[in-house]
Amino acid sequence: xxxxxxxxxxxSPSNIAIVKYWGKKxxxxxCNPSISFTLDKSFTEMHVSFTQAEKFQLEFYFxxxxxxxFARRIEKHLFELDKYMPWIKSGHFLIHSKNSFPHSAxxxxxxxxxxxxxxxxxxxxxxxxxxxxxxxxFFNRAxxxxxxxxxxxxxxxxxxxxxxxxxxxxTLSSDLYAIGLGNELNSxxxxxxxxxxIINSTEKSVSSSLGHELMQTNPYATSRYQVAKENCLKVYxxxxxxxxxxxxxxxxxxxxxxxALMMCSSPxxxxxxxxxLIAIDKIRKFRKDQGLPxxxxxxxxxxxxxxxxxxxxxxxxAFIESELAPLCDGNYWIDDQIGEGPKKIN
Ligand code: 2P0
Numbered sequence: 001x002x003x004x005x006x007x008x009x010x011x012s013p014s015n016i017a018i019v020k021y022w023g024k025k026x027x028x029x030x031c032n033p034s035i036s037f038t039l040d041k042s043f044t045e046m047h048v049s050f051t052q053a054e055k056f057q058l059e060f061y062f063x064x065x066x067x068x069x070f071a072r073r074i075e076k077h078l079f080e081l082d083k084y085m086p087w088i089k090s091g092h093f094l095i096h097s098k099n100s101f102p103h104s105a106x107x108x109x110x111x112x113x114x115x116x117x118x119x120x121x122x123x124x125x126x127x128x129x130x131x132x133x134x135x136x137x138f139f140n141r142a143x144x145x146x147x148x149x150x151x152x153x154x155x156x157x158x159x160x161x162x163x164x165x166x167x168x169x170x171t172l173s174s175d176l177y178a179i180g181l182g183n184e185l186n187s188x189x190x191x192x193x194x195x196x197x198i199i200n201s202t203e204k205s206v207s208s209s210l211g212h213e214l215m216q217t218n219p220y221a222t223s224r225y226q227v228a229k230e231n232c233l234k235v236y237x238x239x240x241x242x243x244x245x246x247x248x249x250x251x252x253x254x255x256x257x258x259x260a261l262m263m264c265s266s267p268x269x270x271x272x273x274x275x276x277l278i279a280i281d282k283i284r285k286f287r288k289d290q291g292l293p294x295x296x297x298x299x300x301x302x303x304x305x306x307x308x309x310x311x312x313x314x315x316x317x318a319f320i321e322s323e324l325a326p327l328c329d330g331n332y333w334i335d336d337q338i339g340e341g342p343k344k345i346n
Contacts, residue, residue, distance in 0.1 A: 008123040009047040009345035012116035013039045014107065015156045016194055016297060016305050018251050019231045020258045021164065023215030023224070028147050029175045031215065032228035033165030035235055036155040037192060037307075038182075040339030042101045044112035047345075048120040049094040050128075057092040063103070064096070074117065077149045084145065085121060087128055101334060107196065107303070110208070114149030115156035118142045119342055142342075143177035150208075154178045159341035161185055161239065167229065169236045180341075186242030189338070191310030195317075196334040197324055199275045199302040206262065206269045211300055214265035224261060228254075244309065248295030251307060255297040262300070273302040275327040280304065282323050290315065310337065 015036040023031035058078065060071035074095065078088050097116070101107050122142045126132050133141065139157050147154035147164070155162035158180030167173045170181070206214075215221050231250050238247035262269040276298070283296050283306065294308040294316055306324070308316050325331045 005049070005051045006124055006127050007047070007049045008120045008127070009045070010116050010119040010123065010342055011043050011045045011345055012112050012119055012342040013156055013339050014042040014044075014101075014109070014112040015039055015152065015162065016299070016307075017152065017155075018235050018247075018254065018297070019228055020254050021151055022211060022258055022261060022300075023218075023221060024151060024212045028151050030151060030165045031221070032225040033163060033167035033169075033173065033232045034152075034155070034228070035161065035163050035181075035232055036152070037194065037338050038156060038158060038160055038162060038341055039194060039336050041336045042099075042107060042112065042196070042334060044097055044099050044109065044116040045345065046113065046116035046120055047096045048117075048124065050124050051092040051094075052090060053092040054090070056089045058095070059093070060095045061097070063098045070097075070113075077114070077117075080148060081121070081145065085125055087125070088121075102201075107299075107334075110150035111152045111156045114153035115142070115146040115342065117149060118146035118153065119157070119344075121145055123344070139180070140177055143179075147177060151212075152208075157342060158182060160338050161189075163232070163236075165232075167232050169232060181236075181239075182341075184240050186240055188242035188244055188309060189239055189247075192338040193306075193308050193310050193313055193316070194336045194338070195306040195308075195320055196336055197279055197304040197306065197320070198328050198330075198332045198334065199273055199279065199304060201329045201332070206271065206300060208300065211262065211265075211269075214267075215261065218261055218265050220261065220264065224257065227257065244293040248293060248307070251295050251297050258300065259298065271301050272298070276302045276304060279324055279327050286319055286323070290319075292316070294319075 015038050017036045019035045021030050021034035058075050119142045143154040143157040155164050155178045160182030162178040164178035166175050234250050287294050297305045
């Protein structure tokens, strides 16, 4: 090892799944392939200072304050990476992390934070070994390492569009890392907007790990995994041909199926709230009345992601401000869009 002390920093975005990952096998292997848009304004910025030491040590700060629960998760992840990055155990890590979105926004931050951490680790690795990776190899490895921290994080590594999980869409697809498909997107999807309506900003009532675990006994699991595979193909075809309507119909089907799966799990969870349903109703009515391609999706929580082409931003913004923002917690919504993926901070 040449370097005794190395600082690295990366900014990495969150992503919104079009076809959802819900259900996994051991070691973060998904039960079905998933596809996502990479976001732009919702990101984590992480600074890692590594010093070679006798013994492993971690100091973790979230928004300049020590954060024990996230530190424990990162420590566990770093120990589990020993097989792939043995140098970790002889390092003192000082990590500062912050998100561009408020912690209380109810947005899953594991995708942005675990991908930012993986990028920092792969960057450290190449400097420690004095062997710069080819760009493609670097991002593949970062996606692989991200997946071990949080499944959905492996999709955040790539610009615009990512596919994770073995699928007949693409010969290079893998259960072990995501691949970027941004350059296959039709021009109709180059400027997709994602307006995130914060219906409720409190913590999720079901953790992702419990949600994935509940799929093991869900009576509809087998048919769900088959439908998800087919939906990946449908969505991919719509994305490359520029068919916003076909894309939007599958987007909504996926979101409602994810919530239906949780409703019929044992124990069961209802993660939407009355205002989520009112918003969905208004969105569908607006689409029909105005003839505009505005569709919705949800994560495993009550917040609504409004997905539409950038070209119709003005009328949609007016609709959000008059009809949807009043349904949000403190009228709060996040004005995001499809993004170019992670960036190294110098
Ligand atoms: C997704 N979600 O595809 C789905 C849709 C939430 C709803 O992936 O246990 O935090 O860390 O692998 O990635 C959330 O699960 O789960 C998730 P882990 P993760 O985005």
